[in-house]
Amino acid sequence: MLFRVYYKVVSRTFRIIVVIVAGLAAVAVFYPVNQQRIINVGTDEYAAHHALYGKRIKSQVITINGKLRGIGAVLVNLRRASQLTGVKVAVYTVDNELLAEQDIPDEDIKDDSIAWTNFSDLDIPGRQVRVDFSAPEATKDNPVGLRFELGSPEELALAVRERVPFWRAARQFFVQLVTTYNLGPAILSGLTTTLVMVIIFLVPSLRGISQRWKVGLYLSFLLIIFLVTVGVRMNISKGLKGVSGGDAYNYLSITKQITELKNPLAVEKRLPGWPLLLVPAYLSKIDDIWWMRFLSILSAGGSVVMLALLARKLHLPWSVQVAAPILLSFQKDFFLTSLRPEPYTFYTFLLLLALWLYLSLDHAWAQWCLGITLGFAAMTRQEGLALAVVLILGTLALRKQLWWQGYVRLIIPLFILVLPFFINNAATFGNPFFTSYFEGGRNELVDSWNTFRESAAATWQVLGSLWWRTWSQEKYIELKDPFLLTGGAFALVWLIIAGGGARKRWLGRSWGVLALAMIATSLVATFFVMILRSVTQLDGPLMEFSDAVMKLTAGVMVASVIPFLLHTRWRGVLILLVLVTQVLIALWFHPMPKHFQQxxxxxxxxxxxxxxxxxxxxxxxxxxxxxRYKVLAITGSLLLHYALLAPLVITIFILQYKITPTIDHLNENSAVDYVIYEANQAAKNLPGPHGFDRLYQISEVYFPDNVFYYRDDLSIEKQQAWIDTTNIRTLMVTNLEPLTMEPMDTWLEVKHIRSEGKKEQMMESWVYEIPQ
Structure with missing residues (x-):
C-alpha cells in the first residue's frame, strides 16, 4: 500500500533516479574494500605477555577472508628498557611454506597500540596461515612483550588487514562490535530508539490527528520521560555507597540548626533552602543520604518535564519539545550530578520553573508563584540571586504589563524569603551583599587576567565536552579544531538552506527531497565510516566516532544562539542572558561540572x-x-531527523554500557565517607555516651552532646584510660587511624562495615557496644 502511494505521488524522473541509485548501491555491495579486523584484544596486564627474545617463537594459526595486506600485534616494552629491538613476523601456510616475512621496527612498538607489518595484497591458499613472532636480537633482560588473553596464552592479541568485498567488511564490522566490544546492543538500541523518536516527531504534523489526541500524546510523553528519568536513576542509585566530600554533611548541619530553631545562616555559608527539605528525614528513621539523593532524582525528572514545557511555551517545534528533554535526561554530566545528594539538580528545576512562570506572567497566580520560586531558588543556591535580578529587570526592560499589583505579587514573597540572608550578612560582615564565598579559599576566585583565562578554559572544557564518550571526564577542544568549526558552519548553513529553500518551495519538489535524502544518507554514512575506522582501535571502541560527535556538537551548540534567537525573539534574549550569568558565576567561583548543572x-x-x-x-x-510535495518533504524530513539525532542517541547508549565501572569508581572515591557514615547511622541508635577514634564531620551532626573524640597518642594505656574515664557505652573505630588496643571480650560488635577504596585498599569501620 505504501509503495503504491509513493508511486502515485512521485514523478517519473524521481523514480528513475531512485532505480539508478539502488543499482549503484547493489554494485557497491561487492566492491572490494580494505578492512582492519581485530582477532583478539588480549588482556592489559603484565602477566598476560609472552617475553620474546633469542630463539623464542610464539605462533598462532588464523583465518584470512581475502587478500592479506598486513599482520598486527600488541607489542610492549616489557622491562621499560631505554633501547628496544624489532620483532620479526613470518607468515606460513599450514603446510609450512613461507609466504612472507617482515620486521616490525622498534620505533613502531608502543604500549596499548597495534604494531603492523604491510604486505601487497598477498594471496592466501586455503585461507589459513600460521603467523610466527620472534625477537632474535632481544635478550632475556630486555625482551619484547607479546600480549595474549589471560588464561589462554595461545590466543595472541592479533589483528589483520585484508582486502574483502564490502558486504563481508560490513558483516565483520557488526560481528566485531558484538563479540569484541559488546557494543552491538548499544548501537542497535540507539538506532531503534532514534527511529521511534523520529516517528513521534512527525505524528503531530500529519493531518487527521485531533487536538485531543495531540494533547493526550503530549501528556503521555511527559509522564513517560519523567518515569524513565526517575526510574533509571533510582535503579542505579542502589549501587552507590555514600558520597565523597563534605558538602552533604554541611547541609545536614544546617538542617540540624533548623530543627533546633536556631539561625541556619550562622554555621555555614551555604543556604538553608535545600536543608529545609531534609527535615522530614532528619527527624525520622529515613536515611538522610538516601533522602537527599531521592530529592535530587525527583528534581531531575521535574527538570526534564519543565524543559519540555518551556520549549512548548517558546513555541519551538514539536521535535525540539521531544528531543531536548530526552537528551537532557541522559546527558552524562547532568545524569551524574543528579545522583549526588546535593542541591544542584533541585536548583536546576527551580530555574526552569521560574523561566516557565516568567513566560506566563499574564496570570496573577503565575506572579505569586514566580516570586516564591525565585525566593526559594535564591535561598537554595546563591546563583538564584542573579536569576531573580535578571528576571525582574527583564520585566521592566520588556515592558511587561504587570502594573503595580503584579509587581507586588512578585516582589513581596521574594523579599520575605531573601531578607534573612541580607540581614545576616549585614550583621556578620557589615555589608548585606557580602558573603563568605567572597573570601576565596577553595572557591578559586578570579582575581587576575591569567586566572580568568584559566577559568574560562576550564569552563569551555566542561561545556564543550557535553557529548564526550567517557563519564566524569572532560576534554578540551581547541577553538581552531576543524570539527568544531565545521559544526558551527553546518548549523548556520543548514538554517539558511533549509529555511530559505522552504520559503522558495524547491524543497517540496522531487529533486529537492532527493537532495534532502542524499544529505541524510551522507551524514549517516559518515558516522558509520567513523565507527568502522574506530572499531579497529584498541584504546576504546568508537573513539573517532565519539570524538567527532563531541566536537561537531560543540560547534553546533555555539552557533545555535543565532537560530534560537531568530525563532524565540525577546524570550530567547532573556533566556540567553540567564544562561550567560549562570555560566559566568560558575566560571568566577569554581568551574566544575556540577556547578553548571542549571x-x-x-x-x-x-x-x-x-x-x-x-x-x-x-x-x-x-x-x-x-x-506529492507534502509526502516527499515529510520523507526527507524524517530521514534528516534520523541522521541528526542518531549519533547523539548512540553516544548515550554507549555511555550507559559504561555506567557500571563508573559507579565502582565513585564508590572507591567515597569508601572512607561511606564506612564512617554507616557506622554513625548504627551508633546513633545505641546508648551513650558515644566515643569515636577521631573527630569526624558527620559525627558532629548526629552527636552534638555526650560524645567524646580520642585526640591523644596511640599508647594502649591512654586509650584504655580514655574509655574508662569517659564511661563510653558505644564506640566507633575505623582502620584509618585505628586504636591500637584490641577489642575486649566483653565488647559487643554491633556492626562491621567494609568498602573497597582507591588502589584496592579496604576501608573498614566497627561499632561496639561496651557494657557497664
Missing part, C-alpha cells in the same frame, strides 16, 4: 533548536503544497 538544559534546548528548526520550516511550508 546550564545544561538551556544549552541542550538551543542545540536541538539549531538541529531541528530548519526541518520545522520544511514541514511547515510543505503542508501548503500538493500531496
Amino acid at each position: 546550564d545544561y538544559p538551556l544549552l541542550i534546548l538551543m542545540l536541538t533548536t539549531a538541529l531541528f528548526l530548519p526541518l520545522y520550516y520544511i514541514q511547515k511550508y510543505a503542508m501548503k503544497q500538493p500531496r
